[in-house]
Amino acid sequence: MQSDKVLDAKGLACPMPIVRTKKAMDELASGQVLEIHVTDKGAKNDLAAWVKSAGHEMIQSAEEGNVLKFWIRKG
Amino acid sequence: MAEKKDKTTIILFSGDLDKAMAAFIIANGAAAYDQEVTMFFTFWGLNALRKEEHVPVQKGFLEKMFGWMMPRGANKLGLSKMNMAGLGPKMIKNVMKKHNALTLPQLIEMAKEQGVKLVACTMTMDLLGITKEELIDGVELGGVAAYLGDATEGKVNLFI
Known part of the structure; x- marks a missing residue:
């Protein structure tokens, strides 16, 4: 999966993954893809809800061991 | 995204560490x-905004007493449950460090950085004898009308 930016939010607890994701997203242009790595188990639901409300699109997610990976296209 | 932003307001009435953390998270x-976020601090919640150091200000005896008895700043708040004379907060701060959770002072910093508006209620500041000089920088002053002005437009309004 191609991404324009990778955000390493591993080890961070709520609310940091969302706060960092928002900041990273603000720096991207519409259509660009942000790849996020997190270990917070709540992030799956958090990001899904945030993406929907912020008007972005979750294009893929994956789980590798403890690490959850998400690819979000900016709306 | 030029449309009007949604608003959230949170009243922090409690001076408990756990509740203040929930509010700031x-x-x-x-x-x-x-969203445009406004936090209102009233009664014991004001203690979360106090500067840690002693600020010399003129005030009456009762107000001074209040100042001594209440926790001075976000780092001094106790827990609503299992406080155990201050042992509880120490333990939970340890656990938070282990889990990489932000401390309350860090959460407050982060909120300011993200543009969260912090408003201290002037009426309860008078009651508890807390002056503006004793509060951390970046705090605005307001009353019930200021709160309602934001809350009527708010989609999420919480009282903690």
């Missing part, structure tokens, strides 16, 4: 949702 989350 929600505030930071809402700010990340690109």
Whole structure:
């Protein structure tokens, strides 16, 4: 999966993954893809809800061991 | 995204560490949702905004007493449950460090950085004898009308 930016939010607890994701997203242009790595188990639901409300699109997610990976296209 | 932003307001009435943390975590989350967030601090919640150091200000005896008896700043708050004379907060701060959770002072910093508006209630500041000089920088003053002005436009309004 191609991404324009990778955000390493591993080890961070709520609310940091969302706060960092928002900041990273603000720096991207519409259509660009942000790849996020997190270990917070709540992030799956958090990001899904945030993406929907912020008007972005979750294009893929994956789980590798403890690490959850998400690819979000900016709306 | 030029449309009007959603608003969230949170009243922090409690001076408990756990409740203040919950309030600031929600505030930071809402700010990340690109919402305009206002937090109002009244009664014991004001203690979360106090500077840690002693600020010399003129005030009456009762007000001074209040100042001595209440926790001075976010780092001094106790827990609403299992406080155990201050042992509880120490333990939970340890656990938070282990889990990489932000401390309350860090959450407050983060909220300010994200543009969360912090408003201290002037009426209860008078009651508890807390002056503006004793509060951390970046705090605005207001009353019930200021709160309602934001809350009527708010989609999420919480009282903690």
